[in-house]
Amino acid sequence: MSEYVLEMKDVYKAFPGVVALNHVQLQLKPGTVHALMGENGAGKSTLMKCMFGIYTMDEGQIYIDGEKVEIHNPSEALEKGIAMVHQELQPIPARTIGENIYLGRYPLKKILGLFTVVDHNKMYEDAKRVLEEVRMDFDPRKKLGDLSVSQMQSVEIAKAVSANCRVLILDEPTSSLTQNEVEALFRIVDDLKKKGVAIVYISHKMDEILRISDEVTIMRDGQYIGTWDAKDLTTDFIITKMVGRELTNLYPPKENVPGEVVFEVEDFTSINPKSFRNISFNVRKGEILGVAGLVGAQRTELMEGIFGIRSITKGQLRYKGKPITVKQPKDAIDNGIAMLTEDRRGTGILGVLSVADNISIASLNQYVDHGIVLNTKKIEDLVKENQEKMSIKTPSSKTPIQSLSGGNQQKVLIGRWLANNPDVLILDEPTRGIDVGAKYEIYCIIADLAKQGKSIIMISSEMGELIGMSDRIMVMCDGRVTGFIDGKDATQENIMELATRFEA
Amino acid sequence: MTKVWNYFKANPIVIMLVIVSLIVGFTTNNFFSWANLGNLISNTAVRFIIALGVSGCLITKGTDLSAGRQVGLAACLAGILVQRADYSGRLYAHLPEMNMFVALIIVVIIGALLGAFNGAIISRLKVPPFITTLGTQTIVYGACLVLTDAQPIGGFQKNYTQLVTGRIGSVSGFHLPYLLFVALAMGLYFYFLYNKTRHGKYMYAIGGNEIAAEVSGVNTKKSIMLIYITAGIMYAFAGWLLAAKSGGASSSMGQGYELEAIAGCTIGGVSTTGGIGTVPGVLIGVLVFELLKIVLQFLGVNPYYNYIVQGVVIIVAVALDIRKNIKKK
Numbered sequence: 001m002s003e004y005v006l007e008m009k010d011v012y013k014a015f016p017g018v019v020a021l022n023h024v025q026l027q028l029k030p031g032t033v034h035a036l037m038g039e040n041g042a043g044k045s046t047l048m049k050c051m052f053g054i055y056t057m058d059e060g061q062i063y064i065d066g067e068k069v070e071i072h073n074p075s076e077a078l079e080k081g082i083a084m085v086h087q088e089l090q091p092i093p094a095r096t097i098g099e100n101i102y103l104g105r106y107p108l109k110k111i112l113g114l115f116t117v118v119d120h121n122k123m124y125e126d127a128k129r130v131l132e133e134v135r136m137d138f139d140p141r142k143k144l145g146d147l148s149v150s151q152m153q154s155v156e157i158a159k160a161v162s163a164n165c166r167v168l169i170l171d172e173p174t175s176s177l178t179q180n181e182v183e184a185l186f187r188i189v190d191d192l193k194k195k196g197v198a199i200v201y202i203s204h205k206m207d208e209i210l211r212i213s214d215e216v217t218i219m220r221d222g223q224y225i226g227t228w229d230a231k232d233l234t235t236d237f238i239i240t241k242m243v244g245r246e247l248t249n250l251y252p253p254k255e256n257v258p259g260e261v262v263f264e265v266e267d268f269t270s271i272n273p274k275s276f277r278n279i280s281f282n283v284r285k286g287e288i289l290g291v292a293g294l295v296g297a298q299r300t301e302l303m304e305g306i307f308g309i310r311s312i313t314k315g316q317l318r319y320k321g322k323p324i325t326v327k328q329p330k331d332a333i334d335n336g337i338a339m340l341t342e343d344r345r346g347t348g349i350l351g352v353l354s355v356a357d358n359i360s361i362a363s364l365n366q367y368v369d370h371g372i373v374l375n376t377k378k379i380e381d382l383v384k385e386n387q388e389k390m391s392i393k394t395p396s397s398k399t400p401i402q403s404l405s406g407g408n409q410q411k412v413l414i415g416r417w418l419a420n421n422p423d424v425l426i427l428d429e430p431t432r433g434i435d436v437g438a439k440y441e442i443y444c445i446i447a448d449l450a451k452q453g454k455s456i457i458m459i460s461s462e463m464g465e466l467i468g469m470s471d472r473i474m475v476m477c478d479g480r481v482t483g484f485i486d487g488k489d490a491t492q493e494n495i496m497e498l499a500t501r502f503e504a
Numbered sequence: 505m506t507k508v509w510n511y512f513k514a515n516p517i518v519i520m521l522v523i524v525s526l527i528v529g530f531t532t533n534n535f536f537s538w539a540n541l542g543n544l545i546s547n548t549a550v551r552f553i554i555a556l557g558v559s560g561c562l563i564t565k566g567t568d569l570s571a572g573r574q575v576g577l578a579a580c581l582a583g584i585l586v587q588r589a590d591y592s593g594r595l596y597a598h599l600p601e602m603n604m605f606v607a608l609i610i611v612v613i614i615g616a617l618l619g620a621f622n623g624a625i626i627s628r629l630k631v632p633p634f635i636t637t638l639g640t641q642t643i644v645y646g647a648c649l650v651l652t653d654a655q656p657i658g659g660f661q662k663n664y665t666q667l668v669t670g671r672i673g674s675v676s677g678f679h680l681p682y683l684l685f686v687a688l689a690m691g692l693y694f695y696f697l698y699n700k701t702r703h704g705k706y707m708y709a710i711g712g713n714e715i716a717a718e719v720s721g722v723n724t725k726k727s728i729m730l731i732y733i734t735a736g737i738m739y740a741f742a743g744w745l746l747a748a749k750s751g752g753a754s755s756s757m758g759q760g761y762e763l764e765a766i767a768g769c770t771i772g773g774v775s776t777t778g779g780i781g782t783v784p785g786v787l788i789g790v791l792v793f794e795l796l797k798i799v800l801q802f803l804g805v806n807p808y809y810n811y812i813v814q815g816v817v818i819i820v821a822v823a824l825d826i827r828k829n830i831k832k833k
Contacts, residue, residue, distance in 0.1 A: 309719065333721040347719055350712030352779040361709050362720040364702045374700050416720065 002066030005030040005198045011060035020046045024224040028198040035201045035213035043222040052084045053077040083160030084169040093145030098127035101159045130162040134188045150181035169200045204294045206235045243492035251468035256450035259285035263424045268315035276302040276479045283455040290470030291459040297476040299459045307332045307339040338417035342428035351402040358401045363419035386415035407438025428459045463492045517821045548794045549687035555765040556694045557738030560731040563711045565778035566633035570640035576758030577648040578611040578743025583657035583753035591659025604664040611740040619736020623729035648755045658752040668748035695783040712779030768793045771821040
């Protein structure tokens, strides 16, 4: 018998252009809480998805009780006693709690010894029992959708318990919970620990980690950094290990000179009380304002609110001192604002359409002759101009954008916005999923735009990028702005300190 | 030449049909005849116009199940309006005899209104197009039954039927139906609309990625409205043509045409996943489908089997289309 209930060794996983996990290991002892920590993109979720069979490892082994096993899909993981509560829960709100718990493995019975049917009575009795195990006392026949987010999470945990799991993965379980709900969750975790379950706990919240975990494994850039006993650790030590890399990326020299205030946001508050609230900031002409924060800091939501994609309850935008109203993206565009969205595939590219169509879609009004006919030559000129300016590599202007590399897609999308000659550019994770060489080119484009006097708001989860590019950094935590740091004074530590300043 | 070869490689269904037609043509009499060609053209023309209407809905990931019934309603309405004053079986005897072009304008306005109804429900209320147009289909059919009292309509003005069934050349020898030119004009108009206007670009953008289009400042609601209105107008026009072509109209007219139009579009390369589709493609798709029907007829296949063959062809065409995309991933 091994002392570990589960061991992952030498795990290697690459996605096109990125090594997500570079020979990582993880060892879980039964009856312990094992915290897995690292910056956004460090590879924590990827590692868990490999364990749970959502991703297939390129290399590496998994051992359970010292025995080598293969896990190809989540149902195999469940059979082997591994359960996962996802960062974004994936329940079926329209069905009952009991049905959600026993989804895919309903208890069966035979009617007249002939027809196999679902044994609803047994299912609901069993469900009631496992709910009690996680200190939940409600009717399993209720619809799941009627529960709060934290109750749904408890149901997910009950589901894991009902599968007699030996390893439970909790991926950012407290990101949408109130303090009381967090306490309730911790009690459940304690109970499970006593039963000998090994719990993998992924969170950014230092105080939680130090409070409930027994061991901490830290990852950085897809690398395994080390595993420590939680009682020996301090917040400072963890932060240093999480961010303490040498910056190998180079950033272009900054020649922009921030001028007068161009764009102001006042008291911006989402209609969703858990999202951004009371946000005020401004951007100057020719300034790069970095926006830092952890997953769940609501940075993207804030920018989407500003751009008219999300609704707000209160708040005012000012452009050169004049109040402007933005109800839909078109209003923002008409007021000289552009937004490069975070999810390039989901909300950016028009995948099957050509490079020319993609680059011209936001500015078609400029290429119209006689009030109706699109001038193909003007569009071709636009493509050519951008191709030269940003060295976009594409076989032709007719190539579908989805066959270009991430970096070139991103350049096309930047070109799409520049065609409208905006004054304010919101760039949400402009270099996500782009290889290092292309990143530098994107940085040069951003630096050049600032030099031309454009105001840039850049969300990024890469510390190095924020520090290397920004004139000022706004740090958000849990829907609030927790501080501004001058670009010259910014360090990974002081950003991380503001980014983890959760409301007690 | 390589272009032609690549086209066939990408569209095996088309090449299969061309080969089958050639075999049928050389083994049966009268397949390669002016009469058969004229027949094929007239049948294709009306269905091509309907398919053009549906194509916009499909390209934006929508659909329009009300197309066929809208054609039927337009045919009946046009028929009622152009009945001769001296015709004994007039349905609405108190109506004055109406010029056929005035009738066309009236049916087109009604078609546009029906399209606007579909478009408004889909874009504003966000009811899925499949459900919306399923509802409209039934409503329109009901309206048509009320309007016609389920009676067949005949006794059209001579010039109306002559205009639509007219042709260049003689019946026995070389001839081309007027409908060919009508269909070509519509095809050119749609080609222009899809490739040379903002509306066309917005349509493809919505089909490619609706959220991205909206983020890029496209007024997606307006575009979708326009697409369904345009579609409604096309169905009305096709209905007006169909009544004249058939020399009569009835409430059952146009039944199932929406499915043929969707099938034609799909065979012609309009992607069910949105954002892809061309006017020449739609033409080829509809032509192939009509050709298939004629081939089956010449082969002497029991007409009841036609539906089975057509159904199989639709599924095979879409399966092949989707396989192309699976391979790319």
